[in-house]
Amino acid sequence: MNPRSPWTLLVAAALTALSATLLAPPAAQAAPAAPRETRPVYSYQDAIRESVWVDTGLDGDRDGLADRVAVDIVRPREASRAGHRVPVIMDASPYYSCCGRGNESQKKTYDQAGDPVGFPLFYDNYFVPRGYATVLVDLAxxxxxxxCVDVGGPSDIRSAKAVVDWLNGRARAYTTRTGATPATAGWSNGRTGMIGKSYDGTIANGVAATGVRGLRTIVPIGAISSWYDYYFAQGAPLYDTGPDALSETVESPRARERCGAVQRRLIRGAPRSGDRTALWDRRDYVPKASAVRASVFAVHGMQDLNVRTRHLGQWWRALSRAGVERKVWLSQTGHVDPFDFRRATWVRTLHRWFDHYLMGIDNGIEREPMADVERAPGQWSTDRRWPAEHTAATTLHPRPGTTAGTGLLGTVPAAPGSAETFTDDPRHGEADWAAHLDRPTPDKAGFTTAPLTRDLRLSGAGRVTVTAIPTTATAHLSAVLVDLGPDTIRDYTGAGEGIRTRTDRDCWGGGTAGDSACYKVTEPDTAVVHHTVFSRGWADLGTHADARRGRPLTPGRPYTITVDLAAGDHIVPAGHRLALIIAGTDAGLIEPPADRPRLTLDLTRTSASLPVVGGPAAVDRALPAAAPAPAGPRTPPAGVGTSEGVGTSEGGGAVAGVGISAGVGAPHPRTGPPCAASPARPWPLRCRPCPRARPTRSWHSGPASRPATAPAGPARPRSGTSSPPWRPPATGPGCGASAPPDSGVPSGWSPSAPRPPPPTRPVSPAAARCC
Incomplete structure (x- = not known):
């Protein structure tokens, strides 16, 4: 590289403040030390703010003209005057006008001339003074x-990719939406990093999967890797709406008038049956990971029940196979940005990441530990690789206990003829099941180890293979892993999904009257629990033979399916027990099937393959001495035969305590009446607090804003505690809501007060918020 190129001059200018410490004394005649960090040497107040419209080459709205996407830019004026070309930090989003970004739901703002004034999030405030341009793209x-919005499809991806091409001189742009005056990006050196949470991070994944040149790194936060897996879990519907509803939420009024054909294609191509169609294939970025040229810094909440960690797990594995440079943070939160759960460390780490991959500074970040994992609220550990080194798939077997419905989990396989039976009850979910693991209930089959003698760490994604005999033509399965024991965790079921927002602020970079660099401080929102659900997976049993298409089941016939569990990293401490739950509909997390089946599990052909650090030997060390397997059920169910191909393994067995509890339909001792106990969750577009109070239309159809401090509203019962206040559902990846005054939740209601009836009508759009 030419030592006096604009690129070198830019880095030198951004490092002026460090020159005294980076240069040797003149007498030593030493060469300058390598730069380690860019510094805020440019004025944010005097930065250039402008808008251009980039030609995508598409005509999605069928108006006879090529679609242009709006690009708002803020960049250092001094670098432009000196002829220094700068790298770009880019966030492409559909949320800049409908919903807002970040914990405070910031939207773009403009002056009377239409020039950009307010840029959401801290990226511009912090990085522009350090020699970067910030580019915010309105998706088509x-x-x-x-x-038109096509929800992660070719239009979405191409509208963002076209901007990367323009920054690298390969696409055209104009100074206005309809004019002919060209706009060039001569101020950019082409080096681009994409960042964003939820939908925005998903677009970063999709653009990287095109292999576009100039995209040097992406930072996807809580991002989708396959849109099918956002709406379905192996055929089981996760939401009662499809991508057309999300498109309606984010599209502009102009697009709503002109994009009816696109909406109809979204509806036809995404059938509620859960069949995997060509529409979903076009929105699956995982098979295209081999084309990724960019490095990847992924961040995900391990308790994200909006964009679940299945997305991270499959994307990460594909990137690993492709040899992509990568880094990961795994938090205990739900769908939360790292700026709001680890702010100072996040800004410092992101700064170093962009300095390395966009400025070319050798600061060593690529040689540091690959993974940061939150072990307790605010307490983090690191790993050289992730999943952790020495992780190996380890098989655990469920088998009957001394009381029906309370089984054992260990390395000893079940005896021939062993079975357990449960009935799908869509009123109950994982919080209810976990709270009753030591009590037989008819809505689940639970299996627990004995108390562990050593810590047992699971790192990565597991799988549960289930052989089940249904009594109906449709059936859903849930598989859940539980850490049974007391702990203090982030309350991911609370309004902030693990964070609490305060009223005081701290500042990160430069600001103006129209764009403050100061943001509300957050802190961990914690809960004391008696059990923690740390991984889950769901499937439609009808997809047992073909993952792309479900088929009706024959009652009385056994079917085998493998349920994929969400990726994560969890340590079950010594003294705690590890549990596996197999059940039907996970209330609030998947939609129920058409029927209410009774399912009989053939335990000789049911097992869990878990990613254990240390493999089978670690399990043997953690489990007590083996206990003999009970000799099968007292009355073998019809259709359950002997095991086929079930291997044995050495190691400890398990013993679990048993008890008695009320059956399904009785009041829940922790969470109240069955309907009220059904966990609410971030549903994208329809409020669905419980099956008895199902609203009749989309509850979100307009702009959304998030209150600074979310008031009490419907929430899923936190794991192992009494029920918290309710919280309404969300409005798509990255969106949530807080109860308005008319939501049916009384003002000042507390968890100790009687639970109010669930809301049965749409929540006011003014109460919704995108996070």
């Missing part, structure tokens, strides 16, 4: 862009 069909 949103805010000030032409075209």
């Amino acid at each position: 069909g949103t805010n000030r862009s032409d075209g």
Whole structure:
């Protein structure tokens, strides 16, 4: 590289403040030390703010003109005057006008001339003074862009990719939406990093999967890797709406008038049956990971029940096979940005990441531990690789206990003829099941180890293979892993999904009257629990033979299916027990099947393959001495035969305590009446607090804003505690809501007060918020 190139001059200018410490004394005649960090030497107040419209080459709205996407830019004026080309930090989003970004739901703002004034999030405030440009892109069909929203499809991805091409001189742009005056990116050196949470991070994944040149790194936060897996879990519907509803939420009024054909294609191509169609294939970025040229810094909440960690797990494995440079943070939160759960460390780490991959500074970040994992609220550990080194798939077997419905989990396989039976009850979910693991209930089959003698760490994604005999033509299965024992965790079921927002602020970079760099401080929102659900997976049993298409089941016939569990990293401490629950509908997390089946598990052909650090030997060390397997059920169910191909393994067995509890339909001792106990969850577009109070239309159809401090509203019961206040559902990846005054939740209601009836009508759009 030419030592006096604009690129070198830019880095040198950004490092002026460090020159005294980076240069040897003149007498030593030493060469300058390598730069370690960019510094805030440019004025944010005097930065250039401008908008351009980039030609995508598409005509999604069928108006006879090529669609142009709006691009708002803020960049250092001094670098432009000196002829220094700068790298770009880019966030492409559909949310800049409908919903807002970040914990405070910031939206773009403009002056009377239409020039950009307010840029959401801290990226511009912090990085522009350090020699970067910040570029915020309105996806096609949103805010000030032409075209149509196709929810992660070719239009979404191409509208963001076109901007990367323009920054590298390969695409055209104009100074206005309809004019002919060209706009060039001569101020950019082409080096681009994409960042964003939820939908925004998903677009970063999709653009990287095109292999576009110039995209040097991406930072996807709580991002989708396959849109099918956002809406379905192996055929089981996760939401009662499809991508067309999300498109309606984010599209501009202009797009709503012109994009009816696109909406109809979304509806036809995404059938509620859960069949995997060509539409979903076009929105699956995982098979294209081999094309990724960019490094990847992924961040995900391990308790994210909106964009579940299955997305991270499959994307991560594909990137690993492709040899992509990568780093990961795994938090205990739900769908939360790291700026709000680990702020100072996040800003410092992101700064070093961009300095390395966009500025070319050798600061060593690529040689540091690959993974940061939150072990307790605010307490983090690191790993050289992730999943952790020496992780190996280890098989555990469920088998009957001394009381029906309370089984054992260990390395000893079940005896021939062993079985357990449960009935799908869509009123109950994982919180209810876990709270009753030591009590037989008819809505689940639970299996626990004995108290562990050593810590047992699971790192990565597991699988549960189930052989079940249904009594109906449709059936759903849930598989859940539980850490049975007391702990203090982030309350991911609370309004902040593990964070609490305060009223005081701290500042990160430069600001103006129209764009403050100061943000509300957050702190961990914690809960004391008696059990922690740390991984789960769901499936439609009808997809047992073909993952792309479900088929009706024959009652009385056994079917075998492998349920994929969400990726994560969890340590079950010594003294705690590890549990596996197999049940039907996980209330609030998947939609129920058409029927209410009774399912009989053939335990000789049911097992869990778990990613244990240390493999089978670690399990043998953690489990007490083996206990003999009970000799099968007292009355073998019809259709359950002997095991086929079930291997044995050495190691400890398990013993579990038993008890008695009320059956399904009785009041829940922790959470109240069955309907009220059904966990609410971030549903994208329809409020669905419980099956008895199902609203009749989409509850979110307009702009959304998030209150600074979310008031009490419907929430899923936290794991192992009494029920918290309710919280309404969300409005798509990255969105949530807080109860308005008319939601049916009394003002000042507390968990100790009687639970109010669930809301049965749409929540006011003014109460919704995108996070």
